[in-house]
Amino acid sequence: MAVTEPTLITEPPVFRWDVRVHAWIAVKALSDAGDALWTIALAWTAVQIASPAVAGLIVAAGTVPRAIVLLWGGVIADRADPRRIMLLFNVLRIGVLIGVALWVLAAPPSVTVLLVAAVAFGVCDAFYEPSAGTIARQLVRASDLPSYGAVAQTASRLGTMAGSAAGGVLVAYLGLSGSASANALTFVVVVAFIAIWLRPRFVLARAPKESALRGIGRGFAHLREEPTTRTLVIALSGLNLAVGPAVGIGLALRAHDEGWGAQAVGLFEALLGLGAALGAVCVARWRPRHEAMGGFRALVVQGAAIVALGVGPIWTVAASAFVIGCTAGFASVLLSATFSATVDTAYLGRMGSLTRLGDDCLMPLAMAAFGALATATALWVPFAIFGGAMMALMVLPLRNPMFRAMALRT
Numbered sequence: 588m589a590v591t592e593p594t595l596i597t598e599p600p601v602f603r604w605d606v607r608v609h610a611w612i613a614v615k616a617l618s619d620a621g622d623a624l625w626t627i628a629l630a631w632t633a634v635q636i637a638s639p640a641v642a643g644l645i646v647a648a649g650t651v652p653r654a655i656v657l658l659w660g661g662v663i664a665d666r667a668d669p670r671r672i673m674l675l676f677n678v679l680r681i682g683v684l685i686g687v688a689l690w691v692l693a694a695p696p697s698v699t700v701l702l703v704a705a706v707a708f709g710v711c712d713a714f715y716e717p718s719a720g721t722i723a724r725q726l727v728r729a730s731d732l733p734s735y736g737a738v739a740q741t742a743s744r745l746g747t748m749a750g751s752a753a754g755g756v757l758v759a760y761l762g763l764s765g766s767a768s769a770n771a772l773t774f775v776v777v778v779a780f781i782a783i784w785l786r787p788r789f790v791l792a793r794a795p796k797e798s799a800l801r802g803i804g805r806g807f808a809h810l811r812e813e814p815t816t817r818t819l820v821i822a823l824s825g826l827n828l829a830v831g832p833a834v835g836i837g838l839a840l841r842a843h844d845e846g847w848g849a850q851a852v853g854l855f856e857a858l859l860g861l862g863a864a865l866g867a868v869c870v871a872r873w874r875p876r877h878e879a880m881g882g883f884r885a886l887v888v889q890g891a892a893i894v895a896l897g898v899g900p901i902w903t904v905a906a907s908a909f910v911i912g913c914t915a916g917f918a919s920v921l922l923s924a925t926f927s928a929t930v931d932t933a934y935l936g937r938m939g940s941l942t943r944l945g946d947d948c949l950m951p952l953a954m955a956a957f958g959a960l961a962t963a964t965a966l967w968v969p970f971a972i973f974g975g976a977m978m979a980l981m982v983l984p985l986r987n988p989m990f991r992a993m994a995l996r997t
Contacts, residue, residue: 649709664936862912897970
């Protein structure tokens with residue numbers, strides 16, 4: 588399948604020498620570090636002032652409003668200038684963080700303040716992320732999207748790790764106010780970069796201006812009419828639904844049942860993160876000729892590794908966790924690049940919103956289903972069912988002639 592470029596404004600340089608894009612990736616990684624820092628500060632403060640149940644509600648409070656308005660954010664991303672949307676909602680994030688910092692300086696943190704902050708961030712995410720998801724398509728050629736994704740994902744993971752490490756120290760010494768101020772500074776850097784230096788090289792097709800409901804309906808109609816886009820949306824929406832419960836709940840259950848201790852869970856999580864970073868780097872160093880097929884094949888391997896998590900001694904579980912990380916990093920870069928390059932750019936924001944909505948709405952159900960199966964059956968059963976479902980889901984795209992021929996490099 589041939590991939591057509593949007594309208595060219597300025598010729599991008601060779602990716603490896605593209606200073607503007609590399610600087611943007613670094614700025615995004617800094618923002619990810621700030622978000623990780625803020626998440627830890629929010630969770631830590633919540634458990635200090637509220638019961639565990641209320642603390643959990645606070646941490647998850649942003650998910651519901653994000654899910655409610657995410658499709659609206661996708662409509663706006665497809666018809667407005669994504670840079671302006673990103674600027675607006677980053678400025679609003681700064682306002683929320685400064686408001687929290689000033690409030691906490693004047694009075695002790697309260698459940699109400701934390702809930703308002705979490706909900707406000709969830710709403711900002713719902714508008715910001717669909718627009719941010721289209722930026723890569725405006726900066727680099729379609730053939731460079733896998734390289735962009737590999738570098739960006741690796742930088743993002745490193746930024747998140749650094750922010751998590753710093754977050755515990757910062758909240759311990761400076762409290763919620765200091766943590767909010769630090770994250771606000773990272774958003775100031777992002778806003779300055781977008782306003783001054785982030786300039787698109789390609790013009791995306793824009794959707795017509797119409798009501799939000801009509802725009803959402805038109806997005807679902809596009810999904811019905813375009814089988815390639817539909818397959819990619821389903822695949823990307825399902826990426827985490829199989830692996831998320833297996834590693835989020837299953838690893839802890841296995842460690843508990845086998846008496847391996849909490850340190851084993853930490854080891855498994857570290858191997859997942861290391862594998863994901865290496866998988867993303869591999870795309871930059873070794874890239875399959877047919878990117879979509881390479882990504883889908885990696886997910887078949889991931890499904891088998893999920894099954895393997897449920898059986899065997901600790902070393903096989905550790906090896907399986909590492910394989911899951913590698914395949915996740917490798918596949919997500921390739922399939923995200925394929926998604927950005929092949930989806931009609933007038934629908935890119937809405938289709939990206941749908942993939943995110945799948946995670947937000949279905950992940951709690953997937954987690955509950957995994958836990959229910961683990962309670963009612965032997966522990967290996969949910970691993971086998973979820974891993975097998977991942978492998979089965981890949982049958983459709985792997986047998987699709989369009990994906991078999993698709994290549995981003997011309």
